[in-house]
Every structure is written in C-alpha cells, then in structure tokens.
Amino acid sequence: MASLAPRLGRGAMTNGWNDIKNADLILVMGGNPAENHPCGFKWAIKARQEKGTKIICVDPRFNRTAAVSDIFLQIRPGSDLAFMGGLINYVLQNKKYNEEYIKHFTNAAYIVKDTYNFDPQTGLFSGYDPEKRKYDQSLWGYELDEKGMAKKDMTLEHPRCVFQLMKQFYSRYTPEVVEKLTGIPKDKFLEVAKLIAETSAPDKSMTHLYALGWTHHSIGTQLIGSMAILQLLLGNIGVPGGGVNALRGHANVQGMTDLAGEGRFLPGYLKPPLATQQSLKDHIEANTPKAVDTSMNYWSNYGKFYVSLLKAWFGNAATPENEFAYHYLPKIEKVIAMDEILDRMYRGKMEGLVSVGMNILASNPNVKKIVEGLGKLKWMVVIDVFETEMAAFWKYVDDPSKVQTEVFLLPSALFAEKEGSYTNSGRVIKWKYKAVDPPGEAKDEFWIAGQLFMRIRQLYKKEGGKFPDPILNLTWNFQNPYYPTAEEVLREMNGYALADITDDKGNVVVKKGERVPGFAVLKDDGTTACGMWLYSGVFPQTGNRAKSTDLSDPSGLGVYPGYGFSWPANRRILYNRASADPSGKPWSEKKKYL
Template identity: 45%
Template sequence: MPGLGTSFGRGGATTAQQDLANADCILIEGSSMAEAHPVGFRWVMKAKERGATIIHVDPRFSRTSALADIWVPLRAGTDIAFLGGLIRHLIENDLFFREYVVHYTNASCILSDEFRDPEDNADGYFSGWNEEKRAYEGDSWFYKGNDLSRPQRDLTLQDPQCVFQKLKRHFSRYTPEMVEKICGVPPELFHKVADALVAASGPERTAAVCYAVGWTQHSKGVQIIRTAAILQLLLGNIGRPGGGILALRGHASIQGSTDIPTLYDILPGYLTMPHKGDETLQQYLDKYTKKTGLWADYPKYLVSTIKAYYGKHATAQNDFGYSWLPKLTGNHSFFEFLYDMLDGKMEGMFLMGQNPAVGAPNSRLQRKALSKLKWLVVRDMVEIESANFWRESPEIERGELMPEDIETEVFFFPAAGHAEKEGAFTNTQRLLQWREKAVDPPGDCRSDAWFVHQLALRLKAKAKASDDPIDEPLRALDWWYPEDELGEPKMEAVLAEINGWKTAIQPNESGVLFEQDRQGQPHHGPQVNGFAELKADGSTACGCWIYSGVFGRDGVNKANSRKPKGYLGHGWGFSWPSDRRIIYNRASARPDGSPWSERKKLVWWDSEKWTGIDVPGFVKGKAPEYQPDEAAEGLDAIPGDAPFILHEDGLGWLYVPKGLQDGPLPTHYEPLESPVSNELYSHDTNPPVNWFTRGENRFAPPGDTRFPFVLTTYRLTEHHTAGGMSRFLSHLAELQPE
C-alpha cells in the first residue's frame, strides 16, 4: 500500500483487471496469477490472444509460467536488483518515454544539497541515518527549498541535483552482469525481458505490471513495489489503457480491508491514525493537512469520519469527538502484540477470518502465545487450529504444552458462509460489488457483522450504566443501524453511512435513504453524491471518503449495479474513487490534452472540459495550459498538466521526498536470513527493518553458511491460504492433497 501510495498518491491498483486485455506486454512478478487469481487471469489470456507478450518472473515454474511467453527464474528476494537493472537499461540507453517523464514525473525536481545516496559511499545508507535510533531522519531527502508543492525544476534533466541524475547514479551498478550475479538471471534472458517491455511502451503501446504477496511479504516489500512504480513511470505506462500496476489482492476484500480499514495505523480512506502528541484536532490537522493537492481537503475527510462515528455527540465545541479516538503510542502491529501475549500483557483476542496457529510466521510461537491469553474468541465455519490448539497441536503431542496447564478460555462462535450474508466487498481493482444473501445461515451461525453489531449494543448498554470517563467514547458512539429478523444489521444502512450524508434533518427532504434510527427517531439528512460535497464544519458525516458516491441521493446502490457498458465495465459495481476505473488517467493524454494516440485514448480535453471513456481523474474544467498563481491552494495549485493530484506537486514520484521510512529510492538488500552477502553494499539487509529478535524467535545471521537455503512461497488454486475452508471440503482436498 505505501509503495503505490507514495509513488502515485493512492494505495490501490491503478487499473482494472479487464484492462489487461489492452496491454501489449504484461509482466507478472511476485505472483502466480493463473493459480491465485484464475478469474482475473482470463484477461491476461485475452491480451495474449491479441499478440501481447506475457512475462513471468518467479523462482518456481507454475501454471502461470507454463502460459507465459518468457519465464524468468530468479533467486527469491532479489526483485529490486532485477527491476533496478531494467531501470538502468532504460536510462543508460535513452529508452524511457521522455515527454511523459519530463512533464508527469518529478524527474526534473531539484533535491537538497544535503542529500546523499548509498552510491556516494557504497555502504547501503542514505543520508540521515541515526544509528542510535536505528532509523532515518529524512530532512535531507526533501526538494531544494523544502517546498514539495512548488519544487525547483530542470526540464533538461541535466542538473546534477535533479531526481533524474540521482536516479541514474543510484542504479548505475545494476548492470546485466550484476543482475546475473545477484538474481541468477543470465544477461541474454534479462535483455529479452528489457526488449519486450521497451517494444511495448511509448505513445502507441503500453505494458502492465501485476504483483501479489510474493512482493508484499518481504521485509522490503514496499521498496520492491516502488521499483516497479519507477519502471512504469519511466515507460509512461501509468494512467493509460493497457498499462498501470495491478496489485493482486489475496482475498475477495483485502483491498476493502485496507480501505475501511483493519490496519492499526490508519483510519478509513487512508487517513492517518492519531499518535501520542496529536492531542487536539487542530494539532492533528496542522500535521497532516497539505497546502496543495487533494490532501488540502484533509479536514473535510477527517471531521466527516468522526461525525460518522459519534453523530450528534461530535460537535465543534468538543473538537467533533477527536479526543475519543485512540492515540498510537508505538508499533502495534501483529508481531508486537504477539509478544504482548507471550509476556502476559494481553488478556484476550478476537479471531475472525484469521488462523495464526497454522497461518502466521513461527506458528509454534503463535500457539504458545495463544496459551497465555485469558480468553480467545474464534469465529469460523469450522473448528480451526486456533480454536483447538489447547488440545490438538504439535506442542501438545510433544508435551511442551499440557491442556490442563492452559488457562485460555476459548469461545467458538459458528460463522455464516459467504452465501449466507449480504454486503459489499472490494476486489483487486478497487471495485465495490454487492453480494446478495442466497440463504439464511443454519442454526446459530451468524455473520461477522452480526457479531460486531450485537457486541457493540451490549458494550454500549454497559457503558450507559457506567460513569467511568474511559467509557465515554462508547456512550457517544452513534450505533443507529436497523436490523433484520435475525438481528443482523441492515448492510445497506451501513453502506449509506460509508457513502456519507448531510447531518441536518429537514422534514420531507428527498435523498434520505434511512430516515430513522433504532428508536424510530430522525437520524440524518440526504446522502452526498461524492467526497467533493464533504465539509469540515460538522455538516456532513462519511464513513469512508474514498467510497463516497457509491450510494448517493438517487438511492441507487451502485455496488449492486449489474449493467456493464464499455470494456471498463462502467455500470457494474462501483470503483473508487468516483467510479473511476483507471486512476491518474489525465496521464493518458499529452500535456496539451490530446490523446497520445488513437489506439490508446482514454480521456482528453475537448476545448471546454475533460471527457472520454473513463471518469476523468482531474478537475473537469481545468484547461491543460492552466498554471496556478503563487497563492493558490488545494487543487487550484495543481497545474493543468499534472496528473497525480494527491501529491502536492501533482507529479508521479520516481523519488519519494517524504513518506517512507527506509529510503527515497529502492535499494537492493538481501532478505533477513539470506545465505549470501549483499553484492552491492557493505550493509547486507534493509537498515531500519525491525528484526523482532528474542529467544523464541531466532534468526539466522545474513550470509551464514550453516543455513544454505533459499525458501519460496506459493499458492494453489484448490487450497485457500491456511485451508480453514478448503481442507474441510472433500472435493477440494482430493484435488489438492496435503
């Protein structure tokens, strides 16, 4: 997510799966797409039928490799070296899309004189490294003058301090010979890939990149994605038909889980979770609101989100309830709270759609940690290993754990299957699709939404009887959702809140979808039709601003639309933002607004407005020649030829001046337990990575010859992740035996 977000502005796939059919070349790396995404892979096959070259880069020959034109086996964990070699090839041989790069990326931006690259001393460190904190202080990574909104630029790309020259130097040693040394890819095969990508890029042609968890699971996963982003920007493939980067998500709604989100460090719509020190709303907004670009409207998104949480209890007088939001005090990610469990700092845990006893790293440690809890709630359709670890596990068999010594009280709740509940899920291409319930769940089985809803009602009832200040957020929580006969919250009511509405209630006003709360009282005003209508004064509420528009004043649940038209499928579901299928699509036209080519036209300027096949990702009436004045703010500060409107400068970032913790440019480091040393730098592994080292979680030192092993992971079509579903279905178990 941060790899795409810092490169382009949004943490989602830039294109749609069906648009792969328009690609002239498709590079699949970090994924066996034919196995893990067989439905989406049909569009890869469509492209191949039309003459596209399919490239699969993967250590393992798989079903995807068998259907590819070029298979490139490489050592696991060396993707940055391989992609970095392609970047060097483009720059050194002047094969990049120059007009696109000069106008639409920050290649021309001048960097601070204090910036130092790992190539300056070949030790693997950027400037700003703090050894005591084991972290970077990124002040020297900024543009010259520290102004991200109006950087100094050299459109000739010759200034030694410009991003392009720094990029050129950074990847100068990623030669085909070095790629072979690190990755095991022979030069002739490397050049075959490079030639295919170059031949399929430019004004008339485009190439796409597809990746999945084969990249994201690495300690340097963000930077692998960043390398692909640089490659695609240099080739001019972002925002154009048949181009882009498709982040292949591992489940039906992994994209939705980050959008809404289930991640500890963000709020819905990729708003930053407050940290300790962000004590007031104004302090928080001053820290995260940008002067230019779409993030200048940050206050509108944040205040509308809090209003959705707390309703009438969130007022201007109490900072709209900002003080009720939790404040992060450090790293609260998965392994951190695993250690908290081991150390007795956590009393209980809810598991929904997760099976860490067999599906998480160091599963032996996971089961030991579960045994330290006082209580554990598991919701699943079958009794998974995390529910019965206390009586059936390798540790029980070996006598390391004894059932009579484990005090963890396990509450197992039967869950509804996907056909037994309704709601929206968001797939790989940011597409919200509504799922109708086919049948009621059997017996006591209920959806996760039912469980959370009923738990919230009980917690609110307890909080109402309490005068403890710690319960104030629960008392203020606006839990208004109507129910069906099974006690399930009506999911269209939840979607209406996610879309957003005006908070003022006017009698007989049109556009109000759910007029009453659980007590039969008027609850909210009419729906908003998009995030442009959100306000920072408390007059709007919105559960997730990027989804706004999915359920507007017309009362049409667009996630449930099933009348597609055009190859991008408008009319089928709703693609955030604003039902745009290819984001950053201003880049599909030349700087003057005309299409790069008739063959690859998507949106264009018609002398009065932006129009085209897709929803334009630009201010509709902003002319290509528009240049802002010095005092301009928000979107008014973005020039008419700058497609990446979430960035303060409106440009795609080859170099990230702000937003990443491990460097502004991708750098090859070895995986944490690699059996070989780094061929490029004296520092073997990613410097700021958190090793999570303690006695129960040992690591092999980098380059240790005692462990000469390189492991790879993969998925199987007939076996779904940890297997809680597929191992209990006999026909799937037969198709893919353990």
C-alpha cells in the same frame, strides 16, 4: 499499501482485471495468476489472442503461468531487486523513458537537498543512526523556494534532481551484474529489457501483475516500489493497459484494507491520532500535504474527510466546540505491526484478543511462540466459520491445564450465507446476495457486532466506566440496532447531509437528510457525515450502485462504468489524468481514455 501509496498516491491495483486486455506487453513477476487467479488471467490470454500481446513470466519456478508465457526467465530466489534495478538502468541509460511524462507527472525534476547522499560501499544513505538503526529522513527532502514548494529543473540536468540521482543510483545494475546476481543469462535479460523499454512509446503500454510472491517477500515494499518507478519512467501509469496491479489473494482483501482492517489506518486510509497530535487542528495540519502546481492533491481535503468521519461516528456529540469529538479517539505513540502485537502477547502485556476471520497459527511464523503467547491471555474471542487452530490452540500445548485463556468461539456465516458487498482487486464494489441461511447457531457478523455493541453499551449505561462517552455517544441509528443490515451500513459509509449543502453560487446541491452524490461535497464544518469517504458515491440518493449490473462498454476498453461502483468516484483506472499530456491531448488516440 506500503509500496504504492508513497509512490503513486494510493495502495491499490491501478487499473483492473478487464483492462489487462489493453496491454501490449504483460510482465508477471511476484505471482502465478494462471493458477491462482484463472478468471482474471483470461484477460491476459485474450490480449495475446486478439492483439498479439506477449506474456513474460519471471519466477524461480516453472509454474503454470510460465507454461503459457511467451518468455520465461528463471530467476535466482531473492534476487528480484537486482533484476528490477537492471531494467530501470537499461531504460535510463538507453533513454527509453517517456521524457514529457516524467517531467509533468512525476517528481523527476525536483531538486533534492545537498544533505542527501548514498554510499555504495556501505549501502547506507545519509542520516543513518547505527544505535537506533533508523534514518533521519528529513535530510532527504527537496530544496524549497520562497513559497515552500520544491524547486524544479525541467531540463532534468541538475546533478541533484531526482532524475539524475536515480540515474546515478541504478547505474551499478549493468546486464553483467544482473546475470551474476540473478542467474539470468545476459542475452535473455537484454531481450526482455528491450521489449519492456519499447512500451514507453505513446501508443504502447505494459501491465505488471504481482501477488503474494512479492507482497509476502521480506523486501516486498522495495520490490513493488521499484516496479512503480519503472512504470512511471515508461509512462505506463494512468493509461489503458498499464499500471502496477496487485492481484489480491481473497475476494475482499481490497475492501478489508479500505476499511482499516490493517490497523495502521482509519477507514479510507485516514491516519489514527498520535500522542503528539492532541488537537484536531494539529492532526489535520500534520496530515494535509501542500499542493504543487502540477498536482491535484486531493489529500488537501483531509480535514473534510476526517470531520465527516467523526460526524458519522458520533453524530450530535461531535460539535465544533469539542473538536468534533476528536478527543474520543485514543492518541497512540506509534502504529504497532502484527509482529510487535504478537511479541507483546508473548511477554504477557495483553489481556484479551478478538480475532475475526483470521488464523494467526496458519498465517504467521514462529507458531510455538504464538501458542505460548495465546496461553497468557485472560480471554480470546474467535469469530469464524469453524474451529480453527487458533481457536483450539490449547490442544498444541504440552500441559493444557496451565493455559489461563478463556476462549469464546462464535460461529459465523460463510459468504453465501449473508449479503453485502465485495471490493475486488480492481476496486470495484459489487453487491452479493444471500443464498442460504447459516447452519445451527451460526450468525453473520452484522448480528454478532450488533449484539456485542448493544450489550456493551448497556453495561456502560448501568455501571459507568473510566471513559464511557465514546461508547454511549456512538451513532448506531439502525432500524434494528441489535441486527444492522448491510445496506444500512453502506448508506452510512456513503455519507449524508446534516444541513442543506450549497455550491459556490448558493444553490442547494444536496438537501438536508439526503445521501451525498460523492466525496466532492463533503465539508469540514460538521454539515456532512461520511463513514468512508473513498466509498462516497456508491449509495447516493438514487440507490445502491453496488447492485448495478449494466454491462455496456461505450469506450470498448473494458471500463463498464455501469457495473458496480469503483472508488474513487467510479474511476476504473487510477491517475488517468496522466493518460493525456498537460494540455489534455491523449498521448495516443489508440490509448485515449479521457
């Protein structure tokens, strides 16, 4: 998310599992899919068997992916960024980039302010404050014209255009430097660099597969970002067989991030309000980017998505007069990362913790510090399928009698014991049916959430509180409020009309009370409610598309548009407008997608 969203627009797998078969070259770096994603890796093997696609594996270990690869490069641990710098430099120096693609579909031609600078001796960019250990990134912006838009040089010759600055920055990563830093012999590096550079041809494409080997790296954001740069230079974003493809570690990791499981976002990657944004107008203006003439800029609809979310949450209590209950949302000073949350807990700054399907003693470093911090809580709720190390942390304390934390362990249901949807790595939302009932007292999360919310609301009704309004006015219109169903929740996420929705000619396109067909009809005037704008279209008035199982593939590219629903708007390849030139002509009939 932190890597791909700033560089491409969305933090998600750009293409999809099936699309791997369309690649002419497959680069695996930062993952081991042959062992960890065998069902998905079959598409890489299929590509090699049917069209002679080569598989390149770059890894410190000779793993199972390396064993079935055509080329294996054994890299020194931690030197991945030098290897990526070498590839980018090779493409730039040998003019192997797709020039028309980068002119029209990237910021390569944009001219950067003269306040930007990089010192190769110190490794620092301009604007660094050594005391705060932070950069003033405003110094790195673009030169603007009279309309407030970035100035461009379509010849790519201006010394301060992004292309030239990038060329200068990466010039240090020569094949000799790559060999010295990575341990990969120069001749082997050049062999691979040549193969990768050849995919800039209009009828070629390369896909990159990565997983936790990069995302859990201390510089993972930069690693994944460098691959995005390489693929953009080659014109491999938005085309069949291309992309930067994150292989998620669990079945529904993508769904979790889409629905704000990270905590840095609200559902659909909308932003939480900051303390400096006391009004809805301030918040929307701060998060709505200006469009450039070559960009679709769908985030210009940020206000429509935000207001529709507030209407879904607070219903009739959200009105234009009260800024759609925007003041119900807490205004934070900054987004707090997990390491800071754990540090606050360690310092006794937290009272309670609710953990759902997470075991921080197994997934985070410095277990001793975490155990000590958990012991300083007043209470902790753990919702999981068994007693995890986190739920029983007091067993790892020398003197458990000193632990003040009251632990509530709520046994929940396994995946086969409840119905609902998964969102896989390729953003496909697919319905899963319940097979068996959970054992004993175990309950699924819908039951747990319904019971908790209704009982909390009853307490607020009875006892009041400092600010009960958000709880008392929260929309909870389920048939059984103590036990919502998965389909009821998905309907609210899809969105619905609160009044007749008309087009520009006044024709009614969605009647009041009907579910919307997609996010294109969402409004910022309070006439639509949508709990998750990205998923809008998954459950239109015609039914639950996550349940669809149509396996027809008209294009032959493995798109399967009738199987499940892929966000956004059932697009299986993100940024696919870039699969054709500005006039709409495909770069190659062989790679025709639109």
